[in-house]
Amino acid sequence: MxxxxxxxxxxxxxxxxxxxxxxxxxxxxxxxxxxxxxxxxxxxxxxxxxxxxxxxxxxxxxxxxxxxxxxxxxxxxxxxxxxxxxxxxxxxxxxxxxxxxEAGAPVGSCPDCGDALVRTGGDVVCLGCDERYGLPAGATVLEESCPDCGLPTMRVERGEELELCLDWRCESLADAVADVLDGRWDCPDCGEPLGVVNRGNRPFLGCDAYPACETTFSIPAGVAVGECSCGLPVFETAAGRRCLDGTCDRFRDHVETHDGP
Incomplete structure (x- = not known):
């Protein structure tokens, strides 16, 4: 991005x-x-x-x-x-x-100009050609390079752990999230599947019955580790466990955990 x-x-x-x-x-x-x-x-x-x-x-x-x-x-x-x-x-x-x-942690070399790439704040920037790549929240830049463009890859948690190129034009975060989360859970309000919707490479979950049902949820930076008593997934995030619905606290009373998806 x-x-x-x-x-x-x-x-x-x-x-x-x-x-x-x-x-x-x-x-x-x-x-x-x-x-x-x-x-x-x-x-x-x-x-x-x-x-x-x-x-x-x-x-x-x-x-x-x-x-x-x-x-x-x-x-x-x-x-x-x-x-x-x-x-x-x-x-x-x-x-x-x-x-x-800007000064940041070195994360590799720019495939376009060969100069250093550094991570500063929420971006990876090139010190030579001034290219800038925004990182999704919670992303970890990896040592591996993208086989298509040569940029570093990153690890992002959105329901599952994903590894993809840090340039969304090369590998879309929204597409990767859709591959693993699209239709995985049902809307708590009407029972229709929750689908991945993309707005500016910022995916979120929305009810497939839209506009009849306008239920939407942002996707936390974490891995789904269980099910809340409300029927939605529980995510393990850097700040602790939370329900997909950020306003729900019922998962504290009952959470079914599992090792796989």
């Missing part, structure tokens, strides 16, 4: 020199020294001196950041609400723009 149209690699701007740093906010202060100013792509501005890891001044995810350069001088102004960070150079040591990206 391809994520939002956002570049994985962006640009961080660095300014260094003898600067006057003024912060206006809850506690106004003015400082001067040879410092390094870091302007990140998310509009976070950090001002570091030679001591320790803590910035001497910063503004996180500012509403607006303005940078100005002229000859050997620069200024950086960041504002967020009633807070303002203003840095003005008296002498410039250097200015640079450098490539920067």
């Amino acid at each position: 391809t994520g939002p149209p956002r570049h994985v690699t962006e640009t961080v701007r660095l300014f260094a020199g003898d600067c006057t740093v003024t912060f206006e906010g809850e506690r106004d202060r003015t400082q001067r020294g040879y410092v390094l100013v870091v302007v990140k792509p998310d509009r976070t501005v950090l001002v570091h001196d030679a001591a320790g890891y803590q910035p001497v001044a910063w503004l996180t995810r500012a509403d607006e950041v303005t940078t100005e350069t002229e000859d050997d001088s620069f200024s950086v102004t960041a504002t967020a609400g009633d807070q303002r960070l203003h840095v003005v150079s008296a002498a410039t040591v250097g200015q640079r723009e450098l490539r920067i990206s």
Whole structure:
């Protein structure tokens, strides 16, 4: 699943020199020294001196950041609400723009460009060509590669444990879930089978009698391990056992467990 149209690699701007740093906010202060100013792509501005890891001044995810350069001088102004960070150079040591990206756990190589794939948050991203693949909730990226496209495969639990390519365009999660869950349980309201319905590669279970019966259930990230006294399956999830119907608590009174489907 391809994520939002956002570049994985962006640009961080660095300014260094003898600067006057003024912060206006809850506690106004003015400082001067040879410092390094870091302007990140998310509009976070950090001002570091030679001591320790803590910035001497910063503004996180500012509403607006303005940078100005002229000859050997620069200024950086960041504002967020009633807070303002203003840095003005008296002498410039250097200015640079450098490539920067999200950092994540390495999970393989991109089959398109050969650069590294990393998992960061709920995505797998390529550091070279900026391709991004969204992961379903609870997915585990595996060492094995897809035989068709070369991307890593993933393990996903949706009623059963499934292994498929992390690119939904190569191997659809909705199709894989339909293969194992379609018609497996009946609607508790009308008795008709529950079928797998796909919306944007996000499968859920809906009554086959729709629109006469509008019963629907999201499919938890877990494996079906038994039957609730309401007739629906019980799922083993990372947060514990629960009925397919997230509003039902009757499975706590009586659950029939089994080893197979």
